[in-house]
Amino acid sequence: xxxxxxxxxxxxxxxxxxxxxxxxxxxxxxxxxxxxxxxxxxxxxxxxxxxxxxxxxxxxxxxxxxxxxxxxxxxxxxxxxxxxxxxxxxxxxxxxxxxxxxxxxxxxxxxxxxxxxxxxxxxxxxxxxxxxxxxxxxxxxxxxxxxxxxxxxxxxxxxxxxxxxxxxxxxxxxxxxxxxxxxxxxxxxxxxxxxxxxxxxxxxxxxxxxx
Numbered sequence: 066x067x068x069x070x071x072x073x074x075x076x077x078x079x080x081x082x083x084x085x086x087x088x089x090x091x092x093x094x095x096x097x098x099x100x101x102x103x104x105x106x107x108x109x110x111x112x113x114x115x116x117x118x119x120x121x122x123x124x125x126x127x128x129x130x131x132x133x134x135x136x137x138x139x140x141x142x143x144x145x146x147x148x149x150x151x152x153x154x155x156x157x158x159x160x161x162x163x164x165x166x167x168x169x170x171x172x173x174x175x176x177x178x179x180x181x182x183x184x185x186x187x188x189x190x191x192x193x194x195x196x197x198x199x200x201x202x203x204x205x206x207x208x209x210x211x212x213x214x215x216x217x218x219x220x221x222x223x224x225x226x227x228x229x230x231x232x233x234x235x236x237x238x239x240x241x242x243x244x245x246x247x248x249x250x251x252x253x254x255x256x257x258x259x260x261x262x263x264x265x266x267x268x269x270x271x272x273x274x275x276x
Contacts, residue, residue, distance in 0.1 A: 106246055107224040109217065114148075117217040120210050121152045126200030127207060128159060129193065132169055134207045135159065141211040144273055145250045146218025150241040151187035154178065155196075157238070157273060171197060183242065222248060234263040237273035250275040 109117060128134045144160065147153035158177045159169050167173055171193045178184045188195070202210060225246040232247060240247040250273045257274070258265045 106244065109148075109221055109224070113217065113220070117148060117214065117221075120214045120217070121147050122196055123200045123202050124207070124210055124214060125152060125155055125159075126196035126198070127202050127204075129170055129174070129197045130200070131204060134204060135163055135169055137207045138211045139163070141208065142215045143218060143249050145222075145237055145240070145247060145275060146214050147241075148217075148221065150183055150238070151192065153241045154181060154184050154238065155193070160273075222246070232276040234265065234274060234276055236269055237275050240275055247275040 108114060124134075124138055128138060139160070144153055144156050147156055155174065155178070158174050161177065162169050162173055171190065174193055175190050178189075184192075232245075235245070235247075237247070237250045239245075253265075253269045253272055253274045255270065258267070258270070
C-alpha cells in the first residue's frame with residue numbers, strides 16, 4: 066500500500082461525477098454492529114476455507130489491475146460467494162463503479178469506501194494495495210478462479226441448508242456483517258416492495274438483498 070497515500074482519498078462526502086452529474090454511491094452500513102458468524106453455522110473445511118480466501122483475494126486484486134476481468138467475473142459469481150464482510154464490500158463497490166461506467170482501481174474504490182468503518186478496520190487502502198500487488202494470476206485464469214469461488218459459495222450455502230427455514234429478507238451487507246447464512250442475492254427493485262411477503266425497507270432499493 067506504500068504506492069498510494071491516503072490523503073488522496075480524503076473527500077468522504079464527494080460522490081464521483083459522470084458526464085457532469087453527481088451520483089451518490091454510498092452503500093448503507095450500521096457501523097455499530099460487528100461481524101460474527103452465527104452460532105452453529107457449519108464452516109468450510111480449513112483447507113477449502115483457505116483456498117476460498119485466496120481465490121477471493123486474487124480475483125479482487127486482479128480486477129483492480131485489469132478492468133476487462135470484471136466482465137468475466139461478474140457473469141460467474143454472486144457477491145454472496147465472498148465469505149466475509151470486507152471482501153464482499155469491496156466487490157459490491159466494484160459493482161457500483163461498473164454500473165456507473167467508472168474505472169475500477171484503488172483510488173476510485175478508496176473514495177467510495179472511505180466512510181465504511183468495517184472496511185477501514187480491515188485495512189482500508191492498505192488492504193486494497195495488498196490485494197492489487199499480491200495477486201499472482203493472469204487473465205486466462207480469471208474464469209476458472211471465478212468458477213472455483215462460485216463453487217465454494219454454493220458449498221457454503223448447502224452446508225447450512227438447515228437454516229433455510231429461518232432465513233429472513235435482509236441486505237447482503239447486513240448478512241455478511243452479522244455472519245448469517247443466506248442464499249443467492251439480487252438487486253432490489255420497486256417490484257420487491259410489492260411481491261415480498263416479508264417487510265421490505267425502502268433503503269434496500271437498488272441494493273443487494275438476500276434470504
